[in-house]
Amino acid sequence: MSTDQEVTRIHVGGSAGTDPYEVLVGRQLLGELPALIGGTAKRVAVIHPEALAETGEALREDLAAQGYEAVAIQVPNAEEAKTAEVAAYCWKALGQTGFTRTDVIVGVGGGATTDLAGFVAATWLRGVRWVAVPTTVLGMVDAAVGGKTGINTAEGKNLVGAFHPPAGVICDLAALDSLPVHDFVSGLAEIIKTGFIADPVILDLIEEDPQAARTPAGPHTAELIVRSIRVKADVVSGDLKESGRREILNYGHTLAHAIEKNERYKWRHGAAVSVGMVFAAELGRLAGRLDDATADRHRAVLESVGLPLTYRGDQWPKLLETMKVDKKSRGDLLRFIVLDGLAKPSVLEGPDPAVLIAAYGELSA
Ligand SMILES: NC(=O)c1ccc[n+]([C@@H]2O[C@H](COP(=O)([O-])OP(=O)(O)OC[C@H]3O[C@@H](n4cnc5c(N)ncnc54)[C@H](O)[C@@H]3O)[C@@H](O)[C@H]2O)c1
Numbered sequence: 001m002s003t004d005q006e007v008t009r010i011h012v013g014g015s016a017g018t019d020p021y022e023v024l025v026g027r028q029l030l031g032e033l034p035a036l037i038g039g040t041a042k043r044v045a046v047i048h049p050e051a052l053a054e055t056g057e058a059l060r061e062d063l064a065a066q067g068y069e070a071v072a073i074q075v076p077n078a079e080e081a082k083t084a085e086v087a088a089y090c091w092k093a094l095g096q097t098g099f100t101r102t103d104v105i106v107g108v109g110g111g112a113t114t115d116l117a118g119f120v121a122a123t124w125l126r127g128v129r130w131v132a133v134p135t136t137v138l139g140m141v142d143a144a145v146g147g148k149t150g151i152n153t154a155e156g157k158n159l160v161g162a163f164h165p166p167a168g169v170i171c172d173l174a175a176l177d178s179l180p181v182h183d184f185v186s187g188l189a190e191i192i193k194t195g196f197i198a199d200p201v202i203l204d205l206i207e208e209d210p211q212a213a214r215t216p217a218g219p220h221t222a223e224l225i226v227r228s229i230r231v232k233a234d235v236v237s238g239d240l241k242e243s244g245r246r247e248i249l250n251y252g253h254t255l256a257h258a259i260e261k262n263e264r265y266k267w268r269h270g271a272a273v274s275v276g277m278v279f280a281a282e283l284g285r286l287a288g289r290l291d292d293a294t295a296d297r298h299r300a301v302l303e304s305v306g307l308p309l310t311y312r313g314d315q316w317p318k319l320l321e322t323m324k325v326d327k328k329s330r331g332d333l334l335r336f337i338v339l340d341g342l343a344k345p346s347v348l349e350g351p352d353p354a355v356l357i358a359a360y361g362e363l364s365a
């Protein structure tokens with residue numbers, strides 16, 4: 001993308017009876033919102049986090065000026081929004097607004113906010129239209145695309161949710177200018193994941209200048225975002241409900257979600273995914289599937305952008321327990337996404353417990 005005016009449109013195919021939609025990437029794109037809200041809506045609810053109070057209110061005013069009965073629903077920042085209590089708070093606000101099946105929810109914020117907003121949209125009146133306006137790198141490249149919505153419970157990450165794709169996704173790159181660097185870097189973990197599972201050019205672009213990759217002004221920022229969205233769009237277009245290929249997007253997530261729960265959701269998702277990918281790489285290596293160079297490349301590229309590589313060694317028993325309720329598990333069978341080589345993801349089922357412990361030993365601090 002070379003100019004501010006340029007808009008990249010990425011098609012996401014309908015799957016499992018859902019409608020196709022587009023992910024728009026560019027700048028000053030909020031003018032696209034009314035078209036995505038559609039002509040039949042009377043009311044619009046803008047769900048936004050505290051950190052984006054001004055943006056949420058500006059959007060509400062804008063929509064009100066266009067004739068919608070617009071309400072802003074402010075929710076806590078980050079993972080604190082992904083709870084049953086906050087979902088209930090949103091349902092109450094919708095009820096008090098008289099929200100009907102033709103009305104529309106707009107989720108503006110990071111992945112935590114869009115996961116919650118999408119979940120509220122999926123559950124209100126058994127499903128209303130929603131539009132995602134991701135404002136973090138991670139939200140743009142991953143969370144807002146693909147229709148996985150949900151909340152956490154005390155027992156684990158994203159354990160309650162629904163597949164409910166948005167009507168459209170608006171990625172306004174200007175939003176990234178206000179993002180704290182550690183949140184920007186957290187999003188790089190999912191971008192790097194995409195590089196390892198499907199598009200190694202992503203890794204080359206980051207390795208070219210890791211420091212630049214940590215900033216919105218980096219020479220490849222827009223390309224990294226667009227490349228990652230293209231992979232996600234391709235995968236979810238064919239397998240919305242994760243009955244097969246979509247599982248590759250879960251690379252690194254089996255351990256990551258256990259770490260997030262163990263940290264009471266105070267770690268950023270991307271940081272946990274980073275450690276989880278080091279683990280998955282070690283598993284692949286120890287299972288005799290992944291070559292040393294590709295396994296070692298995980299640590300190198302993740303560390304180069306400032307993502308963590310290690311976790312506390314004494315936590316293994318608790319992490320193992322949590323991993324058992326990972327959504328990829330089948331009965332008592334633990335399943336992991338590993339690599340058979342660069343961009344060759346596959347499933348490792350029921351690995352020997354000794355291999356799991358050895359892999360964890362490689363990253364425990
Ligand atoms: N549904 C999916 O397919 C999917 C995919 C990947 C991740 N996720 C989920 O996404 C979540 C992580 O998302 P995230 O990394 O975007 O974090 P986040 O949503 O927690 O946002 C991080 C912080 O940045 C703030 N923020 C958001 N945009 C901002 C901006 N433009 N300027 C300043 N502050 C801003 C937020 O309020 C929050 O405090 C996790 O819950 C993860 O499980 C979901």
Ligand SMILES: O=C(O)C(=O)C[C@@H](O)[C@H](O)[C@H](O)COP(=O)(O)O
Pocket residue numbers: 142146148157158190242246247249250253327
């Ligand atoms: O979209 C997917 O599918 C993914 O697995 C993407 C992940 O990055 C994301 O964190 C997702 O929310 C994890 O899903 P879960 O089903 O393991 O909760």
Ligand SMILES: [Zn+2]
Pocket residue numbers: 142190253269273
């Ligand atoms: Zn993720």
